[in-house]
Amino acid sequence: MEKRLRSSLQSSAEEFLSLAQKQSLKSSKPILKSLIHKITPNSDLASSLPISLHRSISHSIESFQKLLQPNPRRSPNPSPSKSPPTKRPRRSSRHSKTPVEPEPNRHEVDVGKEKKNLLKDLEVLAHIAVLCVAHPKKAFSPSDLLPGVRALHDNLILFDSDSVLLSEIANLCEEWWKENLPGRETLISQSLPFLLSKSLTLKRKVDLHRVYSLREAFALFDYEDESIEDLKLLLIRCVIAPLYLKTDDGRRFLAFVFGLSNQLVKEMLAMIRSQIPFGRKSMLEAFGDILFRAWKAAEGDSKGELEDGFLQGLIDGAIHASSPALAASIRRVLGGFISQRTTEGVEKLLFRLTEPVIFRSLQVANSNVRQNALHLLLDMFPLEDPDSTKEVKDTLLDKQFFLLERLLADDCPDVRVVAVEGSCRILHLFWEIIPSASITKTITKIFDDMSHDICIEVRLSTLNGIIYLLGNPQSHEILKVLLPRLGHLMLDNAVSTRAAVADLLLLIRDIRNFQFHKVVGLDVLLSTLANDQPLVAQKITKLLIPSYFPSKVPVEEACSRCITLIKRSPMAGARFCEFAVSEGASLKSLMELVRVFISLILSPDKLDAYQMEGLLVAASYLCNSLASEPCYKRALNKLLDGEKVKFLFAAASTPCAQSSVIKIVSTISPDDAAGLFEECMGLVTNCSGISDNVERQAEVRSAHKLFLSCDGFDDMFEALTVRLQKTAYRCHIKFGTEIPKNSFSSTKRKKSMSSGKISAKWKCVGGKKAFDFEKDYSIALTVLEQTMYHMLNCTEKLLGAGDSGKYSKLPSVLGQANSKTASSHRRGNKEPQTDASSPSAHDSPNIEQKRVLIKVKMLTASLKFMVDAAMMGFLSHYYGQLLKFTSRYVQYIISALGQQSQDRFQFEEEDLKDIVLCVKSSFTYAAKLLNLVHRAVHFPSWLLSLARTELSEMSEVSPKKDDDGRVSESEDFLVFKKLLGMIVTSLKGNPNVLDAVGVIFLTGSLVGLERKDFGLALGLLHFVCMKLFSRDDKEWGDMMLASLQEIYPQIERELEENDEDGRQKLLSAKELLQPVWMYHIYETGRVTMVEE
Secondary structure, eight states: OHHHHHHHHHHOHHHHHHHHHTSOHHHHHHHHHHHHHTOOTTSTHHHHHHHHHHHHHHHHHHHHHHHHSOOTTSOSSOOTTSOOOOOOOOOOTTSOSSOOOOOOOHHHHHHHHHHHHHHHHHHHHHHHHHHHHTOTTOOSOHHHHHHHHHHHHHTGGGGTTOHHHHHHHHHHHHHHHHTTOTTGGGGSTTHHHHHHHHHHHHOOHHHHHHHHHTGGGGGGSOTTSGGGHHHHHHHHHHHTOHHHHHSHHHHHHHHHHTTTOHHHHHHHHHHHHHHTTTOOHHHHHHHHHHHHHHHHHOOHHHHHIIIIIIIHHHHHHHHHOSSHHHHHHHHHHHHHHHTTTTSTTHHHHHHHHHHHHHHHHTTSSOHHHHHHHHHHHHHHOSOOOTTSOHHHHHHHHHHHHHHHHHHHTOSSHHHHHHHHHHHHHHHHHHTTTSOHHHHHHHHHHHHHTGGGOSSHHHHHHHHHHHHHHTTSGGGHHHHHHHGGGGGGGGGOSOHHHHHHHHHHHHHHHTSTTOOHHHHSOHHHHHHHHHHSOHHHHHHHHHHHHHHHSOSSSOHHHHHHHHHHHHHHSHHHHHHHHHTTTTTTOOHHHHHHHHHHHHHHHHSSSOOOHHHHHHHHHHHHHHHHHHTTSHHHHHHHHHHSOHHHHHHHHHHOOSHHHHHHHHHHHHHHOOSOOHHHHHHHHHHHHSOTTOTTOHHHHHHHHHHHHHHHHTTOHHHHHHHHHHHHHHHHHHHHHHHTOOOOTTOSOOOOOOOOTTGGGSOGGGGGTTTTOOOOHHHHHHHHHHHHHHHHHHHHHHHHHHHHHHHHTOOOOOOHHHHHHTHHHHHTTOOSSOOOOOOTTSOOTTOOHHHHHHHHHHHHHHHHHHHHHHHHHHHTTSOGGGHHHHHHHHHHHHHHHHHHHHHHHTTSOOOOHHHHHHHHHHHHHHHHHHHHHHHHHHHHSOOOHHHHHHHHHHHHHHHTOOOOBOTTOOBOOHHHHHHHHHHHHHHHHHHTTOHHHHHHHHHHHHHHHHHHHHTTOHHHHHHHHHHIIIIISOTTOOOOOHHHHHHHHHHHHHHHHHHHHOOHHHHHHHHHHHHHHHHHHHHIIIIIOOSOOOOO
């Protein structure tokens, strides 16, 4: 091919171009470049090739334009007499998968092929033109090349379907501009918008760089002309394009665009202004940088528009912004100028725009304005006129410090927070230039007043500001004296403040000549370590670990120091050991520390009860940390044999110490600890009177944990069952009630592998020793509370597994449910057992559905037990947790049914019936729980108001004053009645919603009956029977009828027990409900009379 092209080039330019057009552009590019660049300026081809090139380009463009014209052979308006086109065959699974397309018109096919060939020819011709323009020896005259190049440029819009040709033409025009050839201004009207649009569409840096390199060409356009609107829109789009905002070339280009036209400047500023409320930090900072660059290059009206129009508006907006977030966004844009204040003219500009408004705004009544103005002052500090005298500057600086001091005592806590942190920031940055008197006055105010502020956020800001100020070494001398004044904050009532004090102590610990224990005394630190939240305790551990368990001394010395800490403050030492691992202590040294602790506990040396408790708690924490590594867990198991465990438990004289020993055993699971199991069983079964004893509760739960870790939970529950059966028996004896037959059932169970560890004495809990009924009853209540505690924890984990997509271990019943399915996959060989509740890639859909079904049944049974127990009145302090569990359980059921509706699950009919039954039961018990909590908490005031309104209407007296002394204005009364009328009208449109809302009022009336507030019950029933439903409307929904079944008998019972005044209200209520009651008793049968 190269020989043929070279031969044709020697013959004539026309032949060369004709042959080149027949080649593929991609494969012929290197050959064309080699041949054209070998043409010398004196060659005949230097003059003939441009002419032939122009002729070929013109011919191809004319041919292409003709093909774009409508086909004269086809009638533009088809005859109406012709029949309509046949219907296209529809794709169907019964037909071939290949759609049947209508046969294309042959003329259209020919035209399409011809267009394609012409575009390929033009691609080659455009590339040849590019090679001629970029000739290294400038062999071709620009005046000869210009006509052909201009023809391509002027018709660029016609070739929008050929991206290769568009790129070649754009390259040609770009090269012409860069070479500064004559007539280059005629080659930009089409090429520049194309390149700009391409950069916005493809979002490539290389396209952006090309646009930036051609930026001078944009100045040639008349931006006042209407025909330029499309280009203006593209330029304005660049203002919000991430590519232009993130890159330096993009920002430079946008800054250049600001100098093209005053009208364009206004439109671009309007676009930036509209983006400020919603822009990200990076976008706002980019706007600031672009505006600063544009301001530096601007002149005349454009500069005035930027300064007095846009920037002045930003400063006003930053002060008067409606929200702190908007004010912060505006300040980010202004940061483009504030960060460049050392540039000539910037500081004077900021002073001229800010000074007239900021000082006045710092003293206005609106706290939001004061806060916004303070933020702006801190960003611009020190605000001064660079051209003024030193005296004027000093006066202005004093004014700013005066206002800062005044704002430190502002009425608004948010303003004080900003003032404290801002003052410390100013001192950190400008310590050298601020007068010493101002420093002393400001810093004394912060330490003496702000550290005692009533607002938590202000005290926290004080600490954060001092931490920041310590970053300036010149402040250390004065801070060394003042820091002890902050020591009281370690006892602050806010955890965040105490944590900030710990951070401050950690910082000054590493500063030379500072001693943290002089800021906060060691006794205070140890007391806080012993009793504070884990966040604070861990920071204090980090602070003390170089002193009490250093890594740079022998391990014996480190252990000795830790024991000294425990002897001084036992619980502080224990908490120290809790966080030692997380703060860098090695496991090897901690293992040695455990050995020292055990030896000290078992030694004959006398330790008081608190020191012994501290050592055991510390050992418990260390064992828990070490047990995560198998090698250390084996070492602990070997260290703590059965005899040592007995001695440890014997040495534990307090409940907390005994709980720690139990925790140690449950963590390391020693082989011989039967004696401890007996002691733990005694704790569990004789747990009366621990409701208010936190230490005893922790001890009992530790025992539970021990049984769980040693597979003794079933044995523990058997012992508790015996205890509860005895209590139930004594209850029947005490109150003379008949003992139900078969009330006690015994179940046979398979012995666990570890049951040999557990003494047979468990079976005879209590033996023949007599217990009084009160103690038995107290133990039964405690067992109920402990059971509820564990059930809530277990159900929380079960629901948490569903939420996170991971499954916790479910009981063995789940594995049994799947055993049949699993057995079908076994082929005689025993496979590794896996957790039946954990889904895997090999689980079949049937197994997963069975898992969901069992989970729903378990949770439903748990909810039933919890609500039944709560209805007995024993668990009022668990209401919050019960409501949380119920809410999450309902969400889980909705999710499971949603998966069924989405065809992810295909439950069998029986399983689906079970789930629906569980749903019904769950919602019933959820309603009972809500009703129970509803009665326990404050009754809603709006229901009281509604009842009073109805009673007033019944008695035809406007309400004036109720029993609580609340006054109801007649105008408010009318407005309330009007609102009720609107609500009733909207409710009647949907029977289901009406039924659900009606239950709320009926529940309120039932609460009124239970409280003996018969006026409340009558008022709400009157609203239901006369407003929600008409007098003759007896078609109530199912939920309302269920409530009616409970209310009507209650009213009849109350009628038998109450005096005349109460009876009159009850009779009125009965008269309202009787028509509905009788109708559904005898006509529909939807309610039934229940025997007492």
